[in-house]
Amino acid sequence: MKETFYFFLILSSNLCFSQFAIVHDADGYVNVRNTPKTGNNVTEDNSISTQLYTKCFENLNQGAEIFEKYPALKNNPFCSIITCSFLLSYKEKDIQIAGENRLTGIATQLFREGNPVNLVMGMESFLWVKKENENLEDNNHIVYISYGECTNPYYLTRAAEIVNKQTELLIKQASSK
Numbered sequence: 332m333k334e335t336f337y338f339f340l341i342l343s344s345n346l347c348f349s350q351f352a353i354v355h356d357a358d359g360y361v362n363v364r365n366t367p368k369t370g371n372n373v374t375e376d377n378s379i380s381t382q383l384y385t386k387c388f389e390n391l392n393q394g395a396e397i398f399e400k401y402p403a404l405k406n407n408p409f410c411s412i413i414t415c416s417f418l419l420s421y422k423e424k425d426i427q428i429a430g431e432n433r434l435t436g437i438a439t440q441l442f443r444e445g446n447p448v449n450l451v452m453g454m455e456s457f458l459w460v461k462k463e464n465e466n467l468e469d470n471n472h473i474v475y476i477s478y479g480e481c482t483n484p485y486y487l488t489r490a491a492e493i494v495n496k497q498t499e500l501l502i503k504q505a506s507s508k
Contacts, residue, residue: 379467380460380476383441383448387411393436394418394429401426412437412450412476416490431493438497447471447498450491452479471502 387410398404404426409415415437418430441448451460456477463475478487 378461378464379446379474380448380464383446383474384413384476384478385411386441387414388437388440391433391436393432394426397425397429409433412448412490412494413478416478416487419486419489420484430490434490434493435497438494439501441474442498442501445472446474447502448474448476448494449498450476450478450494452477452481452483452488452491454481456480473498 387408389408389410391410394409398407398409401423404418407414409418409430410433412434415430415433418433419427421427421430438448453459456479460475460477463470467474478491
């Protein structure tokens, strides 16, 4: 049941977001690529925002015991902002908490790497993000990531709240030292 739900979730997410294509590679892993559509052609976006949104942190251990409890989750690499966001869509609270903890861990690691991120949404937010990310030397070196247009599923909005809150906290802590 979980595997079917996860598959449906990925399909519905792909339909909601014209910016992102969810691709299954030969290993069975899910990859998310930002692919703005231009006419009949699809171009791959290798921007810093896409790289950080899909960057896999394999050293995450938050929620490992939860994944043992749910076999459908056990072999999935919940290691990036986008993939951990999917965990927030489950009704089981322990899975949601694992997703929240992983997202907090990812935001912390990105900050420590010198890549604090802020997730934004809205009409043509990807254009605003592209413009804002042209100069990463301003505004606390924040990399902005557009996760969707006008309407987004709750789990993505919640993921953005978690990541943005952690980034803001870390920036405040660093500036008070």
